Amino acid sequence: MIKIATSEDLLNSTDKKQKKIAVAVAEDLEVLSGLKEAIAKQIVSPVLFGNEQKIREVAKLAELSLDNIEVRDTASSDEAVRNALLSVKDGQTQMLMKGGVNTALFLKAVLDKQYGLRKSSLLSHVALFFPPSLSRPVVVTDAALNLQPSLEEKIALINNAVAVLKRLGIETPKVAVLAHNEVVSAKVLASVEAAKLKEMAASGEIKGCIVDGPIALDCALSIEACRHKGLESPVGGCADILLCPDIVSANILYKSMVFLAHANCAAIVEGATVPLVVASRAEDARTKLLSVALAAI
Amino acid sequence: MIKIATSEDLLNSTDKKQKKIAVAVAEDLEVLSGLKEAIAKQIVSPVLFGNEQKIREVAKLAELSLDNIEVRDTASSDEAVRNALLSVKDGQTQMLMKGGVNTALFLKAVLDKQYGLRKSSLLSHVALFFPPSLSRPVVVTDAALNLQPSLEEKIALINNAVAVLKRLGIETPKVAVLAHNEVVSAKVLASVEAAKLKEMAASGEIKGCIVDGPIALDCALSIEACRHKGLESPVGGCADILLCPDIVSANILYKSMVFLAHANCAAIVEGATVPLVVASRAEDARTKLLSVALAAI
Numbered sequence: 001m002i003k004i005a006t007s008e009d010l011l012n013s014t015d016k017k018q019k020k021i022a023v024a025v026a027e028d029l030e031v032l033s034g035l036k037e038a039i040a041k042q043i044v045s046p047v048l049f050g051n052e053q054k055i056r057e058v059a060k061l062a063e064l065s066l067d068n069i070e071v072r073d074t075a076s077s078d079e080a081v082r083n084a085l086l087s088v089k090d091g092q093t094q095m096l097m098k099g100g101v102n103t104a105l106f107l108k109a110v111l112d113k114q115y116g117l118r119k120s121s122l123l124s125h126v127a128l129f130f131p132p133s134l135s136r137p138v139v140v141t142d143a144a145l146n147l148q149p150s151l152e153e154k155i156a157l158i159n160n161a162v163a164v165l166k167r168l169g170i171e172t173p174k175v176a177v178l179a180h181n182e183v184v185s186a187k188v189l190a191s192v193e194a195a196k197l198k199e200m201a202a203s204g205e206i207k208g209c210i211v212d213g214p215i216a217l218d219c220a221l222s223i224e225a226c227r228h229k230g231l232e233s234p235v236g237g238c239a240d241i242l243l244c245p246d247i248v249s250a251n252i253l254y255k256s257m258v259f260l261a262h263a264n265c266a267a268i269v270e271g272a273t274v275p276l277v278v279a280s281r282a283e284d285a286r287t288k289l290l291s292v293a294l295a296a297i
Numbered sequence: 298m299i300k301i302a303t304s305e306d307l308l309n310s311t312d313k314k315q316k317k318i319a320v321a322v323a324e325d326l327e328v329l330s331g332l333k334e335a336i337a338k339q340i341v342s343p344v345l346f347g348n349e350q351k352i353r354e355v356a357k358l359a360e361l362s363l364d365n366i367e368v369r370d371t372a373s374s375d376e377a378v379r380n381a382l383l384s385v386k387d388g389q390t391q392m393l394m395k396g397g398v399n400t401a402l403f404l405k406a407v408l409d410k411q412y413g414l415r416k417s418s419l420l421s422h423v424a425l426f427f428p429p430s431l432s433r434p435v436v437v438t439d440a441a442l443n444l445q446p447s448l449e450e451k452i453a454l455i456n457n458a459v460a461v462l463k464r465l466g467i468e469t470p471k472v473a474v475l476a477h478n479e480v481v482s483a484k485v486l487a488s489v490e491a492a493k494l495k496e497m498a499a500s501g502e503i504k505g506c507i508v509d510g511p512i513a514l515d516c517a518l519s520i521e522a523c524r525h526k527g528l529e530s531p532v533g534g535c536a537d538i539l540l541c542p543d544i545v546s547a548n549i550l551y552k553s554m555v556f557l558a559h560a561n562c563a564a565i566v567e568g569a570t571v572p573l574v575v576a577s578r579a580e581d582a583r584t585k586l587l588s589v590a591l592a593a594i
Contacts, residue, residue, distance in 0.1 A: 131557050133556070133558075133559060134557075143477070144477075147482075147484055148485075178545065178549060179545055179548075180440070180441075180544045180545045180547075180548035180549075181548075185444075187444055187445075188444055188445075188544070188545065190545050216548060216552060217548070217549050217552035217553060217556065218552045218556050218579065221552075221556050221557070222556055225556070225579060228578065228579045229578075229579060244549065245545055246546075247477045247485070248475065248477045248485065248487045248542055248546055249543075249545055249546035249549050250477075251476075251477035251478075251513060251514070252514050252541065252546050252549060252550050253549050253550075253553060255513060255514035255515045255518075256514060256550060256554070256557065256558065257553070258515065259430070259514065259515050259518050259519055259522070260428050260430055260431075260518070260553065260554065260557065260558035260560070261430075261553065261557035261558050262430060263557070281525065281526075282515065282522060282525045282526060
């Protein structure tokens with residue numbers, strides 16, 4: 001396992017055993033285009049579920065050769081999702097990617113007990129960023145799935161993000177539970193729950209990571225900011241995970257990483273027995289490639 | 298009035314009439330150091346209220362010559378604040394800066410009716426950023442004062458930010474009311490209130506600006522992101538003001554502007570009859586200089 005400091009490291013750290021990725025409803029131009037480079041770089045080997053004729057048409061548009069790629073024809077999108085999930089259940093594939101199907105429907109199917117893919121108490125969105133202004137990657141969660149996570153759900157968000165970073169070789173990830181400063185205020189729920197999460201990690205109720213909060217983003221990212229404020233924190237200046245209090249704040253941070261800080265991004269949905277690649281239309285090709293690579297590790 | 302695209306433009310756009318700035322409890326090293334360049338650049342001419350002996354000692358440490366600077370000795374911090382406020386009331390000074398005094402106490406005094414400095418229904422923090430990745434400045438509000446603004450209070454935040462931008466020559470500022478996407482969802486208060494604010498601006502209840510929301514940060518900043526999502530918005534890709542739903546999300550955006558996007562920042566408290574400079578210890582000298590310049594315009 002090499003140390004992952006840049007997005008190139010991420011691409012080079014997959015083991016080239018070409019894990020099989022099941023693509024549900026693969027007749028989607030964005031998805032096949034996004035997969036193309038991951039296939040070329042031998043990061044994954046896809047199994048495409050969906051309408052075979054349409055898949056072949058779209059693959060042509062995406063300039064993706066299907067010569068060495070398995071295509072499994074299905075009669076409907078529902079059947080494509082079902083068969084893709086069954087292929088994971090049966091161990092024929094090791095990862096799952098959403099194609100041209102509604103995200104909510106796709107995730108609901110993933111959680112359906114008949115497929116046995118449910119692992120964590122919650123599915124959550126884990127976005128790994130490589131900001132040019134930092135020398136290391138940092139996770140933002142949850143910018144896409146959980147609207148206003150409760151304390152219980154925040155624990156699941158932490159556990160899911162920690163699981164992803166452990167696969168990248170970070171043994172004890174450092175979690176910054178964000179608020180607007182370092183003071184616990186009864187008027188700011190984010191700060192109260194941050195203190196509670198810190199306590200739970202200290203007492204061993206949350207395992208495998210170091211948690212501090214409430215902490216503002218400057219102190220989470222910069223040791224100089226900590227010094228300025230006189231803050232001593234095991235997470236200060238070296239946070240691996242930035243846990244935001246809700247989807248709006250997390251999404252603002254996510255978008256500012258992309259559009260203001262020009263950070264490369266790899267994002268997956270964690271919490272199932274296999275990583276889920278749920279790329280959105282707005283993501284560029286690089287993000288899709290990196291997301292598949294992150295899922296493949 | 299020159300068009301302000303960069304932080305240098307901001308420094309060059311003050312009219313060099315050297316507005317007088319009252320500094321309350323001026324015996325503070327950070328504050329006098331911060332003022333030094335603004336004085337050297339002839340942006341302001343300070344009147345220092347506080348313990349004269351201490352002010353002279355601290356000025357020496359800050360290497361600030363007091364030869365042409367008025368110092369008004371007071372017997373206590375309370376008296377320094379009071380006399381600074383009275384100097385604004387009497388028109389002797391045109392701006393106010395907080396020195397070595399608690400922010401909450403200082404702002405409470407500003408709102409005290411006897412000084413007649415209250416103008417807007419609410420004081421709010423207006424931070425003007427110059428992100429290298431944009432070709433124009435953008436305001437973030439409110440990252441410092443209002444914890445969880447109500448709908449009424451969000452209107453005041455908009456009005457205050459609009460007032461600041463109008464002074465910079467932006468006649469009809471464009472306001473993006475941020476959420477995690479562009480959908481109104483009953484489960485996300487930020488999105489519901491964003492839609493309401495948009496309605497109120499369209500019907501003329503909020504004046505002097507164009508408001509759109511809910512809108513995610515990517516679409517507020519990038520016209521390409523709007524095209525990707527098929528979003529047509531008068532604010533999309535050209536937002537002047539980013540209104541965040543609460544202090545935590547605003548502070549996360551504020552800190553990511555500084556620490557991830559390396560944006561220059563000028564921040565003032567707006568809503569009184571004169572701009573207030575309430576610099577925090579964590580701000581660097583450049584931010585303090587730019588904040589004084591923003592207040593002086």
